[in-house]
Amino acid sequence: MNTGTLGPQQSYSEKATRVWLGLCDMDGENIHFFADIPDVFTALDGGNIDVGIVPVENSIEGSVGVTLDLLLEKDVSIIGGVVVPISHCLISKGKVEDIQVILSHPHALAQCRQFLRENFPNAELRTTGSTSHAARLATEFNEMAAIASESAASTYGLDVLLSGIQDWDKNETRFVVMVAGKNKKCLQVPQKVPNNTKTSLIIYLDSDRPGALYEILKEFATRDINLTRIESRPSKRSLGDYLFYIDLEGTINDANINDAINQIGKKTKNLKMLGSYGEYLA
Known part of the structure; x- marks a missing residue:
């Protein structure tokens, strides 16, 4: 595969x-x-x-x-x-006092925002496609450092200058x-029991009126279905027009969840089912 x-x-x-x-x-x-x-x-x-x-x-x-x-x-x-x-590390060929440029994926830089502000306020921050790409680039100059994993440091011959630099431990x-x-039906999936199960979907209301989102959420609430995430994203059609991304506990095989989604489909302009699946902790 x-x-x-x-x-x-x-x-x-x-x-x-x-x-x-x-x-x-x-x-x-x-x-x-x-x-x-x-x-x-x-x-x-x-x-x-x-x-x-x-x-x-x-x-x-x-x-x-x-x-x-x-x-x-x-x-x-x-x-x-x-x-x-x-667990992010600051890795480089040089020493802490040499660092002028720090590279990493935008999310990794953001996860270490306070650390960078306090310890490297004058360093230039550059974004890369991944943390390991940053590590590879950091091999070029002593003045460059990357925010990446300890294993990336080992792979690319860099030293770990500081470890656990993310702003929050968890x-x-x-x-x-x-x-x-x-x-979707042709591939092997784990037989191990997952840590939890989820169903993910995207809905587009196409109706900016009072109570439109409430009508959707009520379908879950009245069936005692727990939502683990709901997030709006711009539809890119016009300013103030949004899609909603929803994750909920359980799978479509549950008749209760299946019924809720069927009812929601009748109240929305578009509903995209992304899948029901098991989630595992590394």
Whole structure:
């Protein structure tokens, strides 16, 4: 099975991918690394990979907007999830006093915002496609450092200058495991009992009136269905026009959940089911 994720090697996305493959009793020989999230979706859509694994949400910085947008735009289904604990390190060839430029993925920089403000207020911050890409770039000059994992430091021959630099100790990123819509029944999934089960969907109301969202949420509340996330995203049609991304506990196999979603479908302009799936802790 060809699996695609953010690279190069030793990204947190690779860790999530290897956890998923291990749960499926597969090796990691066919992992393909991509420069950014849209490239993973494009490869999946084009049939160049069978499974794509990308970050969707972080406990400090929130949702990954580009992932949410592409989940709507592309014909993909979510078949699983992996939650990875994140511990950032400052890694470099040089010493702390040498550092003038710090590189990392935008979310990693944001997760260390206070640390950077207090310790490197004059450093230039540069964004990269992944934390491991930042580590690879940091090998070029002593004045460069990357925010990445300890394993990335080892792989790219860098020193760990400071560890645990994220602003909050409890730092986790949730990754989604996706397949192209037409392949969702053709791939192996873990037999292990997941830590929890979720159903994810996107709704578009197309009606800016009092109580429109309440009517949707009431379908869940009256059935005692717990929502774990609800988030609005611009529809890109006009200012103030939004889509809603919803995660809920349980799967579509539950008659209660199935009935709620059927009723919601009658009250919305569009409803996209992203999938019901098990989520695992790395």
